[in-house]
Amino acid sequence: MENRIHQQEQQGKRLAILGSTGSIGRQALEVLRQHPGAFVVEVLAALENWSLLIEQALEFKPRAVVIAREGLYEKVADALRNEQIQVYAGLQSVKEIAGSGNIDLVLLAVVGSAGLEPALAAIEAGTDLALANKESLVSGGSLLMRAAKKSGSAILPVDSEHSAVFQCLRGERHANIEKVILTASGGPFRTFSSGQLEKVSPAQALQHPNWNMGCKISIDSASLMNKGLELIEARWLFGLDPAQLEVVIHPQSIVHSMVQFTDGSIKAQLGLPDMKTPIMYALSWPKRMHSLFPRFSFSDYPRLDFEPADPHRFPNLRIAMQAMQRSGNVPCVMNAANEVAVAAFLQKKLRFMEMPELIEQVIQKVVYIPEPALEDILQSDRQARVYAKELLSKYKI
Numbered sequence: 001m002e003n004r005i006h007q008q009e010q011q012g013k014r015l016a017i018l019g020s021t022g023s024i025g026r027q028a029l030e031v032l033r034q035h036p037g038a039f040v041v042e043v044l045a046a047l048e049n050w051s052l053l054i055e056q057a058l059e060f061k062p063r064a065v066v067i068a069r070e071g072l073y074e075k076v077a078d079a080l081r082n083e084q085i086q087v088y089a090g091l092q093s094v095k096e097i098a099g100s101g102n103i104d105l106v107l108l109a110v111v112g113s114a115g116l117e118p119a120l121a122a123i124e125a126g127t128d129l130a131l132a133n134k135e136s137l138v139s140g141g142s143l144l145m146r147a148a149k150k151s152g153s154a155i156l157p158v159d160s161e162h163s164a165v166f167q168c169l170r171g172e173r174h175a176n177i178e179k180v181i182l183t184a185s186g187g188p189f190r191t192f193s194s195g196q197l198e199k200v201s202p203a204q205a206l207q208h209p210n211w212n213m214g215c216k217i218s219i220d221s222a223s224l225m226n227k228g229l230e231l232i233e234a235r236w237l238f239g240l241d242p243a244q245l246e247v248v249i250h251p252q253s254i255v256h257s258m259v260q261f262t263d264g265s266i267k268a269q270l271g272l273p274d275m276k277t278p279i280m281y282a283l284s285w286p287k288r289m290h291s292l293f294p295r296f297s298f299s300d301y302p303r304l305d306f307e308p309a310d311p312h313r314f315p316n317l318r319i320a321m322q323a324m325q326r327s328g329n330v331p332c333v334m335n336a337a338n339e340v341a342v343a344a345f346l347q348k349k350l351r352f353m354e355m356p357e358l359i360e361q362v363i364q365k366v367v368y369i370p371e372p373a374l375e376d377i378l379q380s381d382r383q384a385r386v387y388a389k390e391l392l393s394k395y396k397i
Contacts, residue, residue, distance in 0.1 A: 014102070015283070016043035018066075018094060018118055019109030021052040023214045024132045024158065024275065028107055029056065031280045034292060039283065042103050045094050047110065048072060054079045061085070066093045094118050101125040105283065107158070108133045111216050112339050113332070113381055116140050120374070123153040130282040132158035134226075134233040135339075139332040140377050141236030155237065156282040161230055162237055163278035164256035164269035169238065172261070180240060181258040181266075182230055183250040184309060185210050185273075187222040190251060194313055200352045202345060210253040210273045219342045220316075223355060224309065228320020232331050235324060242324050247309040247317065254301055272296045315356040323363070328370040329380040330363060336384035337362035340392070350395055358395075362387045 015032075019025045025046075032039050045066035046053040057065045057080055064086040067076045073089035080087055088097065091114065098106050099121030106122040107130040108115050115133030120140065122129050124147050131137065137144055148155050157163050161182045169177070188207050189197060205222040206215060213221070220226035231245050253273040260266045271277050276293055311318035316338070323330045337359040344350035350358065365387045369376050 012038060012040040013283070014040045014042045014104040016045070016097065016103045016106045017041065017109065018043075018045045018098060018106060018115075019047070019111070019132070020044040020056055021046040021049035022109055022111065023212070023217075024109035024279065025107070027276050028109070028279050028283065029060070031276055031283060031291075032060070035289060038289070043097055045097070045110075050075045057083070057085055064088060064097060066090075066097055068094055091117075095121050098122040098127075099125040101127060103127055105130055105156075107279075107283070108136070109158070111135075111214065113139050113335055116144075116377070119144055120147060123147045123151055123155070126151040126153050128154040128156060130156045130158050130279075132279075134159060134229045135335050137233045137236050138229050138335045139381065140374065141232065141331075142371075143374055143377070145236050145239075154285070156285050157233075157237055158275075158278055158282045159230060159233070160271075160273070160275060160278045161257040162234060163281055165234065165238060165259055167269050167281070168257070168259040168267040172259075172267075174239065176261045176263075177238070177240070177244065177259060178262045179244050179246055179260040180234055180238060181246045181248055181260065182227060182234060183253070183255050183257050183306075184224065184227040184247055185221070185253045186249045186251055186307075186309075187224065189222055190249065192313075194353075197313065198351065198353050202348065205345075205352065209251070211275070215346060216339070216342055219345060220338070223316045223352070224311075224314035225316035225320060225338055225355075227309070228317050228323075229335065231320060232324045242321070245324075249307045249309050251305055252301055254296065254304055270296060315353075316359070319356055319359055319363075326368070328368055329366070329372040329376060330368065332372070332377050332380045333363050333366045333384040334359055336381045337388045340385055340388035344392055344395075348397060349392060351397060354395055358388060358391055361391055 041060040041062045043064050044062050048069040050072045066088045068091050070089040077087040095117045098118035105128045109132040113135045115136040119136040157166050206218045227247050255268050258266050258268040323334045341355040341358045362384050366383050
């Protein structure tokens with residue numbers, strides 16, 4: 001391990017950034033700009049933002065780029081024709097390059113369950129994984145953790161909450177963990193009544209009070225599904241029982257999460273609501289790097305508030321807690337149904353409070369598999385999406 005770290009310090013840690021044009025990917029590149037020479041960008045991959053991918057490739061000169069939408073291949077290839085950069089296309093190429101094994105760290109910042117197979121490929125190749133795609137652990141947590149144990153790959157959380165827990169647990173014994181407390185801002189509708197929630201619009205749901213995020217995660221935050229997904233992710237990342245996990249609302253988003261130990265002590269990790277800090281921690285692990293980002297000051301935040309999460313007003317949190325308890329393929333089904341529901345809500349085909357209704361109906365329709373293999377998970381995901389789209393036709397706005 002020490003030899004490997006020394007080599008990375010001498011030559012720069014070799015990175016593949018999957019989802020480089022999204023919110024996390026763009027912020028990761030900001031971190032790299034602050035630390036020239038510390039990292040070498042080997043691969044950049046994007047879903048469909050071909051113009052930004054080209055800009056990034058021309059700046060960072062990776063060995064390869066991947067555009068997942070195959071129809072956009074010619075645009076990217078033509079623009080990079082005079083560069084020594086290999087251009088690939090398709091989701092299969094994303095998976096293959098993640099598992100190529102000649103990379104020190106894969107930053108997985110793609111959206112949704114599409115991250116599962118690239119995550120598994122990277123881990124099976126023995127490559128460390130900086131994980132900003134919670135859906136892959138939600139859908140296939142048992143598979144990913146087994147593969148990591150076998151290959152020795154480190155899974156480094158990028159979500160601010162899981163990064164906080166990860167930092168709080170350094171130097172601690174697992175047996176001493178009593179409880180992990182994930183904080184949630186409460187989103188834009190924290191104080192809304194059930195009646196008000198019935199009438200909210202996509203534009204309102206996209207206005208997060210503290211974080212600047214992509215559309216999908218913003219809607220998940222507004223419905224508290226994001227926190228439910230994070231509970232399931234934390235269960236797998238830190239080897240916890242569901243009873244050891246709790247959610248508390250913290251509107252200021254300064255305390256990113258906490259760990260309570262068997263002696264009653266609580267450790268918390270604090271900082272401004274800026275994703276660049278947990279991104280940098282994951283990229284530089286096991287070391288800490290200096291940053292020029294703004295610092296937190298108690299004088300700017302004279303009070304920090306906490307309140308219980310309400311799974312009755314926000315049923316997606318309750319659904320996720322129940323899915324975590326049942327485990328098996330249920331979290332995968334829930335996640336797939338939620339992705340369809342969020343897309344429909346953004347397209348104004350579904351109301352805000354109809355999303356949890358749809359998700360629960362889909363969970364009831366897909367056959368329960370207590371110990372799913374990879375193909376079971378992929379099949380459950382496909383079935384859930386088919387059922388969700390069929391059920392959508394019954395909703396009228």
